[in-house]
Amino acid sequence: MNGAVDASGITKRFGQTLALDAVNLRVEPHESHALVGRNGAGKSTLVAVLTGLLRPDAGRIAFDGVPAPPRDDRAAWQRLVACVYQRSTIIGALSVAENLFLNRYPTGRGGAIDWREVRRGARELLDGLEVGIDVDRAAADLSVEERQMVEIARALSFGARFIILDEPTAQLNKAAIDRLFARVRALQAAGVTFLFISHHLEEIYEIARTVTVLRDGHCVRTGPVDAITKADLIAAMTGEDAHAVVAAPRGDAPREPLVEVRALCGDGFEDVSLTVRVGEVVGIAGIGGSGKTALGETLAGLRRARAGSITLAGDALPSDGDVRARIDAGIGFVPRDRQVQGVVPALSVADNTTMTIWDRLGRFGVIPPGARERSARKMMDAFGIIASSPQAPVESLSGGNQQKVLLARALASDPRLLVLIDPTAGVDVKSKEALLDAVDAARRNGTGVLLVSDDLDDLRACDRVIVLFAGRVTAELAAGWREHDLIAATEGMALV
């Protein structure tokens, strides 16, 4: 019997990187198949290949035994497969009905859109799923749950009987997850096949029959979920040899507390308490949606805290979002995404590195001629920033060097606490080492560091790692943790 999907030998290369290496995936008809793997394992690439958005360098895909259509025949792909992404593909300004029939509206005489028919068709589609959504509502007003159902309804209306759900539960509460799973089961019974991508391993045991594990572009394990223990699953995701690599405890005597966070509540996290000591690096780990980024941004003053307190060296900090005040209080900050919140691309390296200390370069806010350049040159030397000159626009630098600029900027104000969010995201190995070395140098000088990241190398540089799950602190791992335990904790799974 043919699988609903049969992909064999799928290989995809991006420049030097082998994203997928001869991956085989067979999804049986009417089943729920789970696809798991750490960030960068190749899940997104495989989804793009399976939905026809990316052409693989090698390999074959067949749906129900029929070879996949050519890549440019989007309509043919849409009749076979659809993916409901975490990021919505619904157009918020249009109504639900319009979204369902976008670009294929039923028309009446003279080619005018038959709105009555659009609404009737939309109602029929949603009724078929037993979803009670008013088709005239603006799509922007839909909840995440409703939005997912509209996307599923649209996929089904194209004729697709194979649907990929990309982390569908990430933004849902428990009741909504149960409703989603009930609908998935009902659709399965009606002949629809699902590929389910999730970070929440517990859910995989609840919904999926078969699981496939990707690691570094390889399909490392596939089989019925009943036959694989949680520990095995995590081992497959991380790779057996990774167990040996652990962070060594630093062994210096515990020092006095620098930052005390007590019962802090903010956007997406609740009741977080933690302490960072002088000269200590504390990691904050968690998957997307765990609240870790918002926690870091709240400490840095980019977001307002709703409740709770932050004290820095004994002084209580006001809870309003004011980055300037936090910098003046002694908190340095490297924001999450260097393109979005980090650099000002057209401005020079000199401007970008000194941005936090412009007011300290001279009196009355005047920046004396040459002061920026001298200051920038010092930082370029100290952090190994490679640029043609301090005047070079920062957009001409490599990602790693831009990230060094951001770290230099954060340290320029001589902070007592450094808040770093994904400080080594998307940089090459050498830059990563240099960045972590610079963080370590700051630590040795007595700076406390709060390092928010899901990168294992970053987290290994920490004295302790605090794990957030669904907005709450769920675990604290002392240096020497095994990757195994960290991943179990971030995926919200109790191993024992």
Place this chain on the structure above:
Amino acid sequence: MTGASVAAGTRFGFMRELGLIPALVVIVLVGALINNKFLTPINIVNILANTSALALLVLGETLVLIAGKFDLSLESIVGLAPATGLMLVLSSAARGWGIDLPVPVGLVAMLALGALVGAINGTLVVRLRLNAFIVTLAMLIILRGLLLGMTHGETLFEVPDAYLFLGAATVAGLPVSVWLTALCYVAAALFLRYHRLGRALYAIGGNAQAARAAGIRVGRVTIGAYVVAGLLAAVAGLIMCGRVGAVAANQGNGWIFNVFAAAVIGGVSLDGGKGTMLGALTGALLLNVVDNLLTLAQVETFWIQAIYGGIILLALMFSRLTNRAEQV
């Protein structure tokens, strides 16, 4: 006097900073060839005097544009501010409000009105996150309407001497307005390069989120740019009042097109984060030189606008070619 330009410091970057100057030189040479009155001292002073008011408006607009925002209402301040300043001091017989406030109070009120309009614009745009284009368009229409309502569409002729000083008096052969404008440009160029708030304008226009994450108070600085622009527009209005010796109910109408044309021709990006004072000034000068030439060449008045628009388009294309950087 470079701003934050992309490649300042390199030789090529310096060429880019020159921007419109080659174009300006070419037009002046052509002008000198086709009309012997063009390159005379009297005419040059005339061009400079004509440019000064517009150039102040361009300066203010450039500050707002560098911060990545818009202000269309500046041209309406050019009329409303001096008219208000006058009507506070004029008697009812002279079409004032008849409250006969002292002249200095009128002058201060005039400047304060410009700054106040800027503050309102800035607050609406920054704090309520309204679209700058629409907010300042609405403000433009409101202020124009206020001016018409106040004056009943009539011109204010009785202007105290103090109001004439900026536009009419001369120092060392040049009108005071020209000196003032030159001073403002030098100060603004230094401010943009050597003051943290000047650099902050570029950072905000270049990437507001990043500026905020780096501790720049994005809202305050942006509102500040609007306030300065409004204030400068009021000064420009006073200059016009002095040059004409009266305030007409349509003073400033239609200027905003020239303000934007000058800024954009001068290399100021409508997307924010890019632009220099040298560019803004040469843009304003170029427009006035062309205007002057068309007048001297006795082009039929009815055709001047069309030709003017065509020249603005040509200048844009020309500066796009020489700058290579994107203009809009």
